[in-house]
Amino acid sequence: MTDWADLRRTARETLAGAARRLGAGRPAGLAAPGTLEDHDGGRQNLLLLVQLRWIAVAGQVVTIAVAQAGLGIALPLGPMAVVLVGLVVLNLVSLSWIARGGSVTEGVLFVALLLDVVALTAQLYLSGGATNPFTSLFLLQLTLAAVLLSSRATIGLVALTTASLGVLLLSYRPLVLPQGGENELFRLYLVGMLVAFVIDAALIAVFVTRVSRNLREQDARLAAMRQRAAEEDHIVRMGLLASGAAHELGTPLSSLSVILGDWRRMPELTASAEIAREIEEMQEAVGRCKAIVTGILLAAGAARGEAPHLTSVRTFVTELVGEWRRMHACFGLQVRDEFGEDEEIVSDTALKQVVFNVLDNALDMSPRFVELAVSREGDALRLSVTDRGPGFAPEMLARLGQPYTSSKGRLGGGLGLFLVVNVVRKLGGTVEARNRSHGGAVVTISLPLSSLTV
Incomplete structure (x- = not known):
């Protein structure tokens, strides 16, 4: 039989493993305070940023085309195209990182949002700075940071965004308007504010909702993980009790079996058919008890000689x-x-x-x-x-x-x-x-x- 001390030690080790898993407190892909674990949740959130970046690239291309061709506003197309190419390259790198199974931590998401802020700052610098109504798009990056990142990382991104806007107030490339366009500058600014508000509201509503859904799914996985850990802990304690009882019962059952075997060979007992029948019933009952004990020990991994077949x-x-x-x-x-x-x-x-x-x-x-x-x-x-x-x-x-x-x-x-x-x-x-x-x-x-x- 397995030694009782070994059984207790095995149970303690199993419980310690369960405690470590529960102490970790989160399944793969679930963010801890200040971190984001590297699994489904992180990858899904990075994919959301990739999708948002594709929308940003398409929106900037349309806006530049409308401003250049429709409104006659002269823009530095070369430098602005370089920024757009940089965003495309960043997306391709992000998709490659996800495909290779790279670690998607909070740091990765922070760098991705930081580069988005830098790209937006560069485009605004080339198109009027703080006078460009699309400066409100900074709020989208800050909203995503507040949802995805820890408070410390979010504060860092807020500081960077504030500094960027401060730079745009002091230094920027003025818009070159067509002749007579100065008279319609305020109207164009109001139209731009309306468009920027619609874009901000739509993107925040769509993407924050999707991020929140990802977080709810992660919370559900965490709850299921905790429930399973609690159940495994309960099973270990029940198995410890059942295995210990089975070990303790093994010796008296064997003694009873030997005594009944001796009784079956005693003429003074077997002379009575009724007593002989009762001895047989007792022997069957003891055999049944031994079979139950064997089943418990087999289930606990401590077989008493009967191997699976x-x-x-x-x-x-x-x-x-x-x-x-x-x-x-x-x-x-x-x-x-x-x-x-x-x-x-x-x-x-x-x-x-x-x-x-x-x-x-x-x-x-x-x-x-x-x-x-x-x-x-x-x-x-x-x-x-x-x-x-x-x-x-x-x-x-x-x-x-x-x-x-x-x-x-x-x-x-x-x-x-x-x-x-x-x-x-x-x-x-x-x-x-x-x-x-x-x-x-x-x-x-x-x-x-x-x-x-x-």
């Missing part, structure tokens, strides 16, 4: 059904086999206990009818247990697999489905539950055959 889906189901029927001698379990061509798998005690749990729950709610359906869907084994009981309450379906969620009203109820969901999840499968329209419920375990086959 090769079998097939149909043989596994047949043995499982036969054993369950022996445990419920007065009950007839209905079996429906729709699996198709049989396939070799490794017999798994944990999986057997999982199906037993679901069958036991169905029997508790529907003593007169329980059906086990075995089928195949693609590369997955599906085990569906149907009953004719009252079904699941809506709140139970919403919290399926969470500990202590049960309609039975028993202390500790709900642990069966909790363990079912977590064991199946470890095997790469899923557990689904639904109520039937004409009464009863169906619990379906779906397992990839790749996790069971050799």
Whole structure:
């Protein structure tokens, strides 16, 4: 047997690992305070900046064309084109960085927004400086910074933007207006302010909404990660208790088995048919207890000599059904086999206990009818247990697999489905539950055959 001290040490190490994961407090791609982790969230936000930059390039090209050709305003097309090419190159570099799986940290987003501010400052410098109504576009960069970056990085970008606007107040290339255009300068400025406001409002509404959606998705992933860490912590503690109890029960059960074996050979006891029959029943009960202890230890990774063995889906189901029927001698379990061509798998005690749990729950709610359906869907084994009981309450379906969620009203109820969901999840499968329209419920375990086959 595994030494009790080793078992406790293993549990402590597992709990420490779970604590470290929970202490990290965030799944991949979720920003910590002052940082942005390198996964889906960071990449999605950088892609948003890339899209915004494409819109900025297209908008600047249109604005320059309208000003130059439509309004007759002479602009330095060469330097302005250089800035546009720089934005295009920055976008290509960003897309290449994402495609190569580069780390998208808060620093990367800060540099991207900083370069956007520098590019906007350069274009405004070449087209009238602070007299250009499009200076309000700085607000878009600051809004995105406030959403994407930490407060410290946002303050840095605010300082840079303020300094840029201050430079544009003092130094810029004046607009060269067509002859007589000075008279319409104020009207053009008002029209430019209106266009800049519409662009600002539209882009802020669209992109901030999308960034906020990304952040909400990250928060949901964090909540799911914390829930899973809590469940794994609960399972470790339950496994520690169950394994410890199994180890402690092993010795007295072995002693009982030896004593009963001696009694079966004692003439004064075997002379009575009734006593002999009771001894046989006691021996069977002890054997059943030893089998349960073995199952617990196998599930905990501390086998007592019985190794998993090769079998097939149909043989596994047949043995499982036969054993369950022996445990419920007065009950007839209905079996429906729709699996198709049989396939070799490794017999798994944990999986057997999982199906037993679901069958036991169905029997508790529907003593007169329980059906086990075995089928195949693609590369997955599906085990569906149907009953004719009252079904699941809506709140139970919403919290399926969470500990202590049960309609039975028993202390500790709900642990069966909790363990079912977590064991199946470890095997790469899923557990689904639904109520039937004409009464009863169906619990379906779906397992990839790749996790069971050799």
